[in-house]
Amino acid sequence: xxxxxxxxxxxxxxxxxxxxxxxxxxxxxxxxxxxxxxxxxxxxxxxxxxxxxxxxxxxxxxxxxxxxxxxxxxxxxxxxxxxxxxxxxxxxxxxxxxxxxxxxxxxxxxxxxxxxxxxxxxxxxxxxxxxxxxxxxxxxxxxxxxxxxxxxxxxxxxxxxxxxxxxxxxxxxxxxxxxxxxxxxxxxxxxxxxxxxxxxxxxxxxxxxxxxxxxxxxxxxxxxxxxxxxxxxxxxxxxxxxxxxxxxxxxxxxxxxxxxxxxxxxxxxxxxxxxxxxxxxxxxxxxxxxxxxxxxxxxxxxxxxxxxxxxxxxxxxxxxxxxxxxxxxxxxxxxxxxxxxxxxxxxxxxxxxxxxxxxxxxxxxxxxxxx
Numbered sequence: 001x002x003x004x005x006x007x008x009x010x011x012x013x014x015x016x017x018x019x020x021x022x023x024x025x026x027x028x029x030x031x032x033x034x035x036x037x038x039x040x041x042x043x044x045x046x047x048x049x050x051x052x053x054x055x056x057x058x059x060x061x062x063x064x065x066x067x068x069x070x071x072x073x074x075x076x077x078x079x080x081x082x083x084x085x086x087x088x089x090x091x092x093x094x095x096x097x098x099x100x101x102x103x104x105x106x107x108x109x110x111x112x113x114x115x116x117x118x119x120x121x122x123x124x125x126x127x128x129x130x131x132x133x134x135x136x137x138x139x140x141x142x143x144x145x146x147x148x149x150x151x152x153x154x155x156x157x158x159x160x161x162x163x164x165x166x167x168x169x170x171x172x173x174x175x176x177x178x179x180x181x182x183x184x185x186x187x188x189x190x191x192x193x194x195x196x197x198x199x200x201x202x203x204x205x206x207x208x209x210x211x212x213x214x215x216x217x218x219x220x221x222x223x224x225x226x227x228x229x230x231x232x233x234x235x236x237x238x239x240x241x242x243x244x245x246x247x248x249x250x251x252x253x254x255x256x257x258x259x260x261x262x263x264x265x266x267x268x269x270x271x272x273x274x275x276x277x278x279x280x281x282x283x284x285x286x287x288x289x290x291x292x293x294x295x296x297x298x299x300x301x302x303x304x305x306x307x308x309x310x311x312x313x314x315x316x317x318x319x320x321x322x323x324x325x326x327x328x329x330x331x332x333x334x335x336x337x338x339x340x341x342x343x344x345x346x347x348x349x350x351x352x353x354x355x356x357x358x359x360x361x362x363x364x365x366x367x368x369x370x371x
Contacts, residue, residue, distance in 0.1 A: 046107045048364035051344040052300045052309070052332065057101060058110045065099045066331055066341055067135030069315045070106075071147075071178065077103045077320075078178045080138045080149065083114060090270065090335035093157075095133040098149060100179055106319075106327075106365070115180030116149060116173050124184045126171065131157045131164065133171065135314065137202045139210065140178075141231050148231045149173045149182050150202050150212070168196040168217060172232050190214045191223055191238045199249040205283050206255075213241070213251055220247045220267060224284070243287035248276055253283070254316040254326055254348075261355060262287060263313045263328060270335040272307040277355055293328075296359030298344075309359060311344040324350075325368035328357045 044060040055063050065081025072078075079101040088094035097117040101109035118127045127133065132154035140147050153171035157164040170190055173182035190197030190212055197214035203224075204210050210231050213224045216238075225238035247267040254261050260280045266273040275294050278287040294305035303310040311330030319325035326348040334341035347367050349356040 044108075048107060048362050049345050049360075050362045051346055051360065052298055052342055055343055058108060061111065062340065063101060063109060063111075063343070064339060065101060066338065067152075067314055068329070068331075069137045070317045070329070071138050071140060072320050073140055073178050075104075076178075077106055078138070079103070079109060080115070080136050082134050082136060082151070084339040084341070086339045088338070090333075090338055093131055094338055095130075097127070097133060098136045098151065098173075098182065102179070112179045115175065116182040116184070126153065126169075126187060127184060129156050130154060130171075131160060132168075135199060137200070137315075139202055139204055139231070141210070143208065144230055145176070146231075147175045147178055147182070149175075150200070152198065152200070153187050166195065166217070168198055170197065170200065170212065170214070174232075185232055188233050190225065190234070191216050192234070193217075197223070199251065201251040201253055203253045203283060211283070213253070215249045215251075215267075216240075220249070222248050222251060222264075239284070241287060242285040243280070243289070244278055244285070245276060245289060250313045252313050252316045252329075254318060256324070256326070256350070257353070259353070261316075263293070263316055263355075265308065265312050270333045272303065272310050272312060272333070274306055275308045275313060275357070279353075290354060293348075293355045293357045294359075295356055298359055299361065304359075309344055316348065319365065319368055321371060322365065322368040323371050325365075 044056050044058055057063050064083050065079055068081030070077055070079050080098055083096040083099040085094045085096050097114045100112040100115045102112055103109045130153050134152040136149050136151040138149045151171045153169040160166055169187035171187045172185045174185055175182040195217035197216055200214035203213055210227045211224050212227055216223045222241045222244045223238045224241055225234040226236055228235050248264040249267050250265040252263045260283050262278040264276045274292050277290040277293045279290055280287040292305050294308055297304040298309035301310045311332050314331050315329040317327045328346050328348050330344040332342040346357050
């Protein structure tokens with residue numbers, strides 16, 4: 001029969017008591033140190049925006065979401081962008097898919113991982129073989145209660161014509177939740193021609209209609225076409241946005257006081273150029289060109305309005321819960337090391353209805369008026 005060992009209270013030998021007393025504080029200190037170190041990856045906090053400076057997520061890792069947009073849903077903010085692969089240049093296949101971050105204050109971001117991956121075991125061939133998957137834009141379509149992601153999707157480089165980028169599709173994926181996973185729904189050709197389109201914006205008009213606005217290949221006119229009720233395909237013909245200067249890319253729209261504004265850039269590859277600003281009474285135009293909105297100099301790279309502080313427009317975000325408040329958002333392109341490329345977020349001011357984007361070394365949401 002197996003003996004049963006009863007619990008006993010062990011009394012330490014008198015000579016061991018001083019030793020125990022000396023060890024307890026040491027163990028307590030080690031335990032506290034271990035607790036602090038274990039928490040460190042989760043304690044990276046920012047008090048405001050620092051344009052052009054490294055921007056870490058909550059774990060202290062550089063945010064990796066380029067050509068991005070920000071979407072609000074149920075009181076939270078979602079940042080979607082292209083995930084760049086470490087060690088790859090822009091001349092290589094260097095995107096792993098769409099990455100998502102979530103925030104409650106627009107400054108501190110938690111990484112939610114890849115919501116669409118080109119390396120997933122079940123990834124569609126279009127994604128797995130794509131040369132480029134870039135500049136994702138996500139909307140929430142209320143009528144279908146669906147999140148829709150649109151992105152530049154280039155076929156394999158060997159099928160991309162002389163430059164490897166002569167043809168470009170618009171990929172589409174959907175999800176029932178903001179953090180995915182997103183399910184690939186195929187692609188469409190902007191402008192319904194074999195060359196497709198390049199940089200683009202997705203504009204939701206006041207009546208709920210959704211438009212694809214893009215740089216037409218190969219002549220680089222800025223065109224727009226209405227999308228189907230489910231948001232997955234264009235319907236009807238594309239038209240040129242009247243009044244927009246040719247070779248305008250990186251389009252970003254916002255609406256204020258009954259006017260529609262368009263922020264964009266010129267075309268100069270990965271090199272920065274002056275920002276462009278246009279205004280119209282309605283989305284379809286005609287548009288009138290306004291002066292360069294940028295003011296001041298980025299002290300990090302010494303670049304000013306003539307180079308858009310070293311950035312290129314990607315999105316203009318209307319700040320939730322603030323009055324008359326927009327943030328102009330730019331990528332700092334770094335083609336030789338895109339995973340470490342940076343970001344510039346700056347408030348949009350207005351001087352006699354003229355948008356002004358003034359450089360600030362640091363700032364926070366207090367620059368905007370409360371509702």
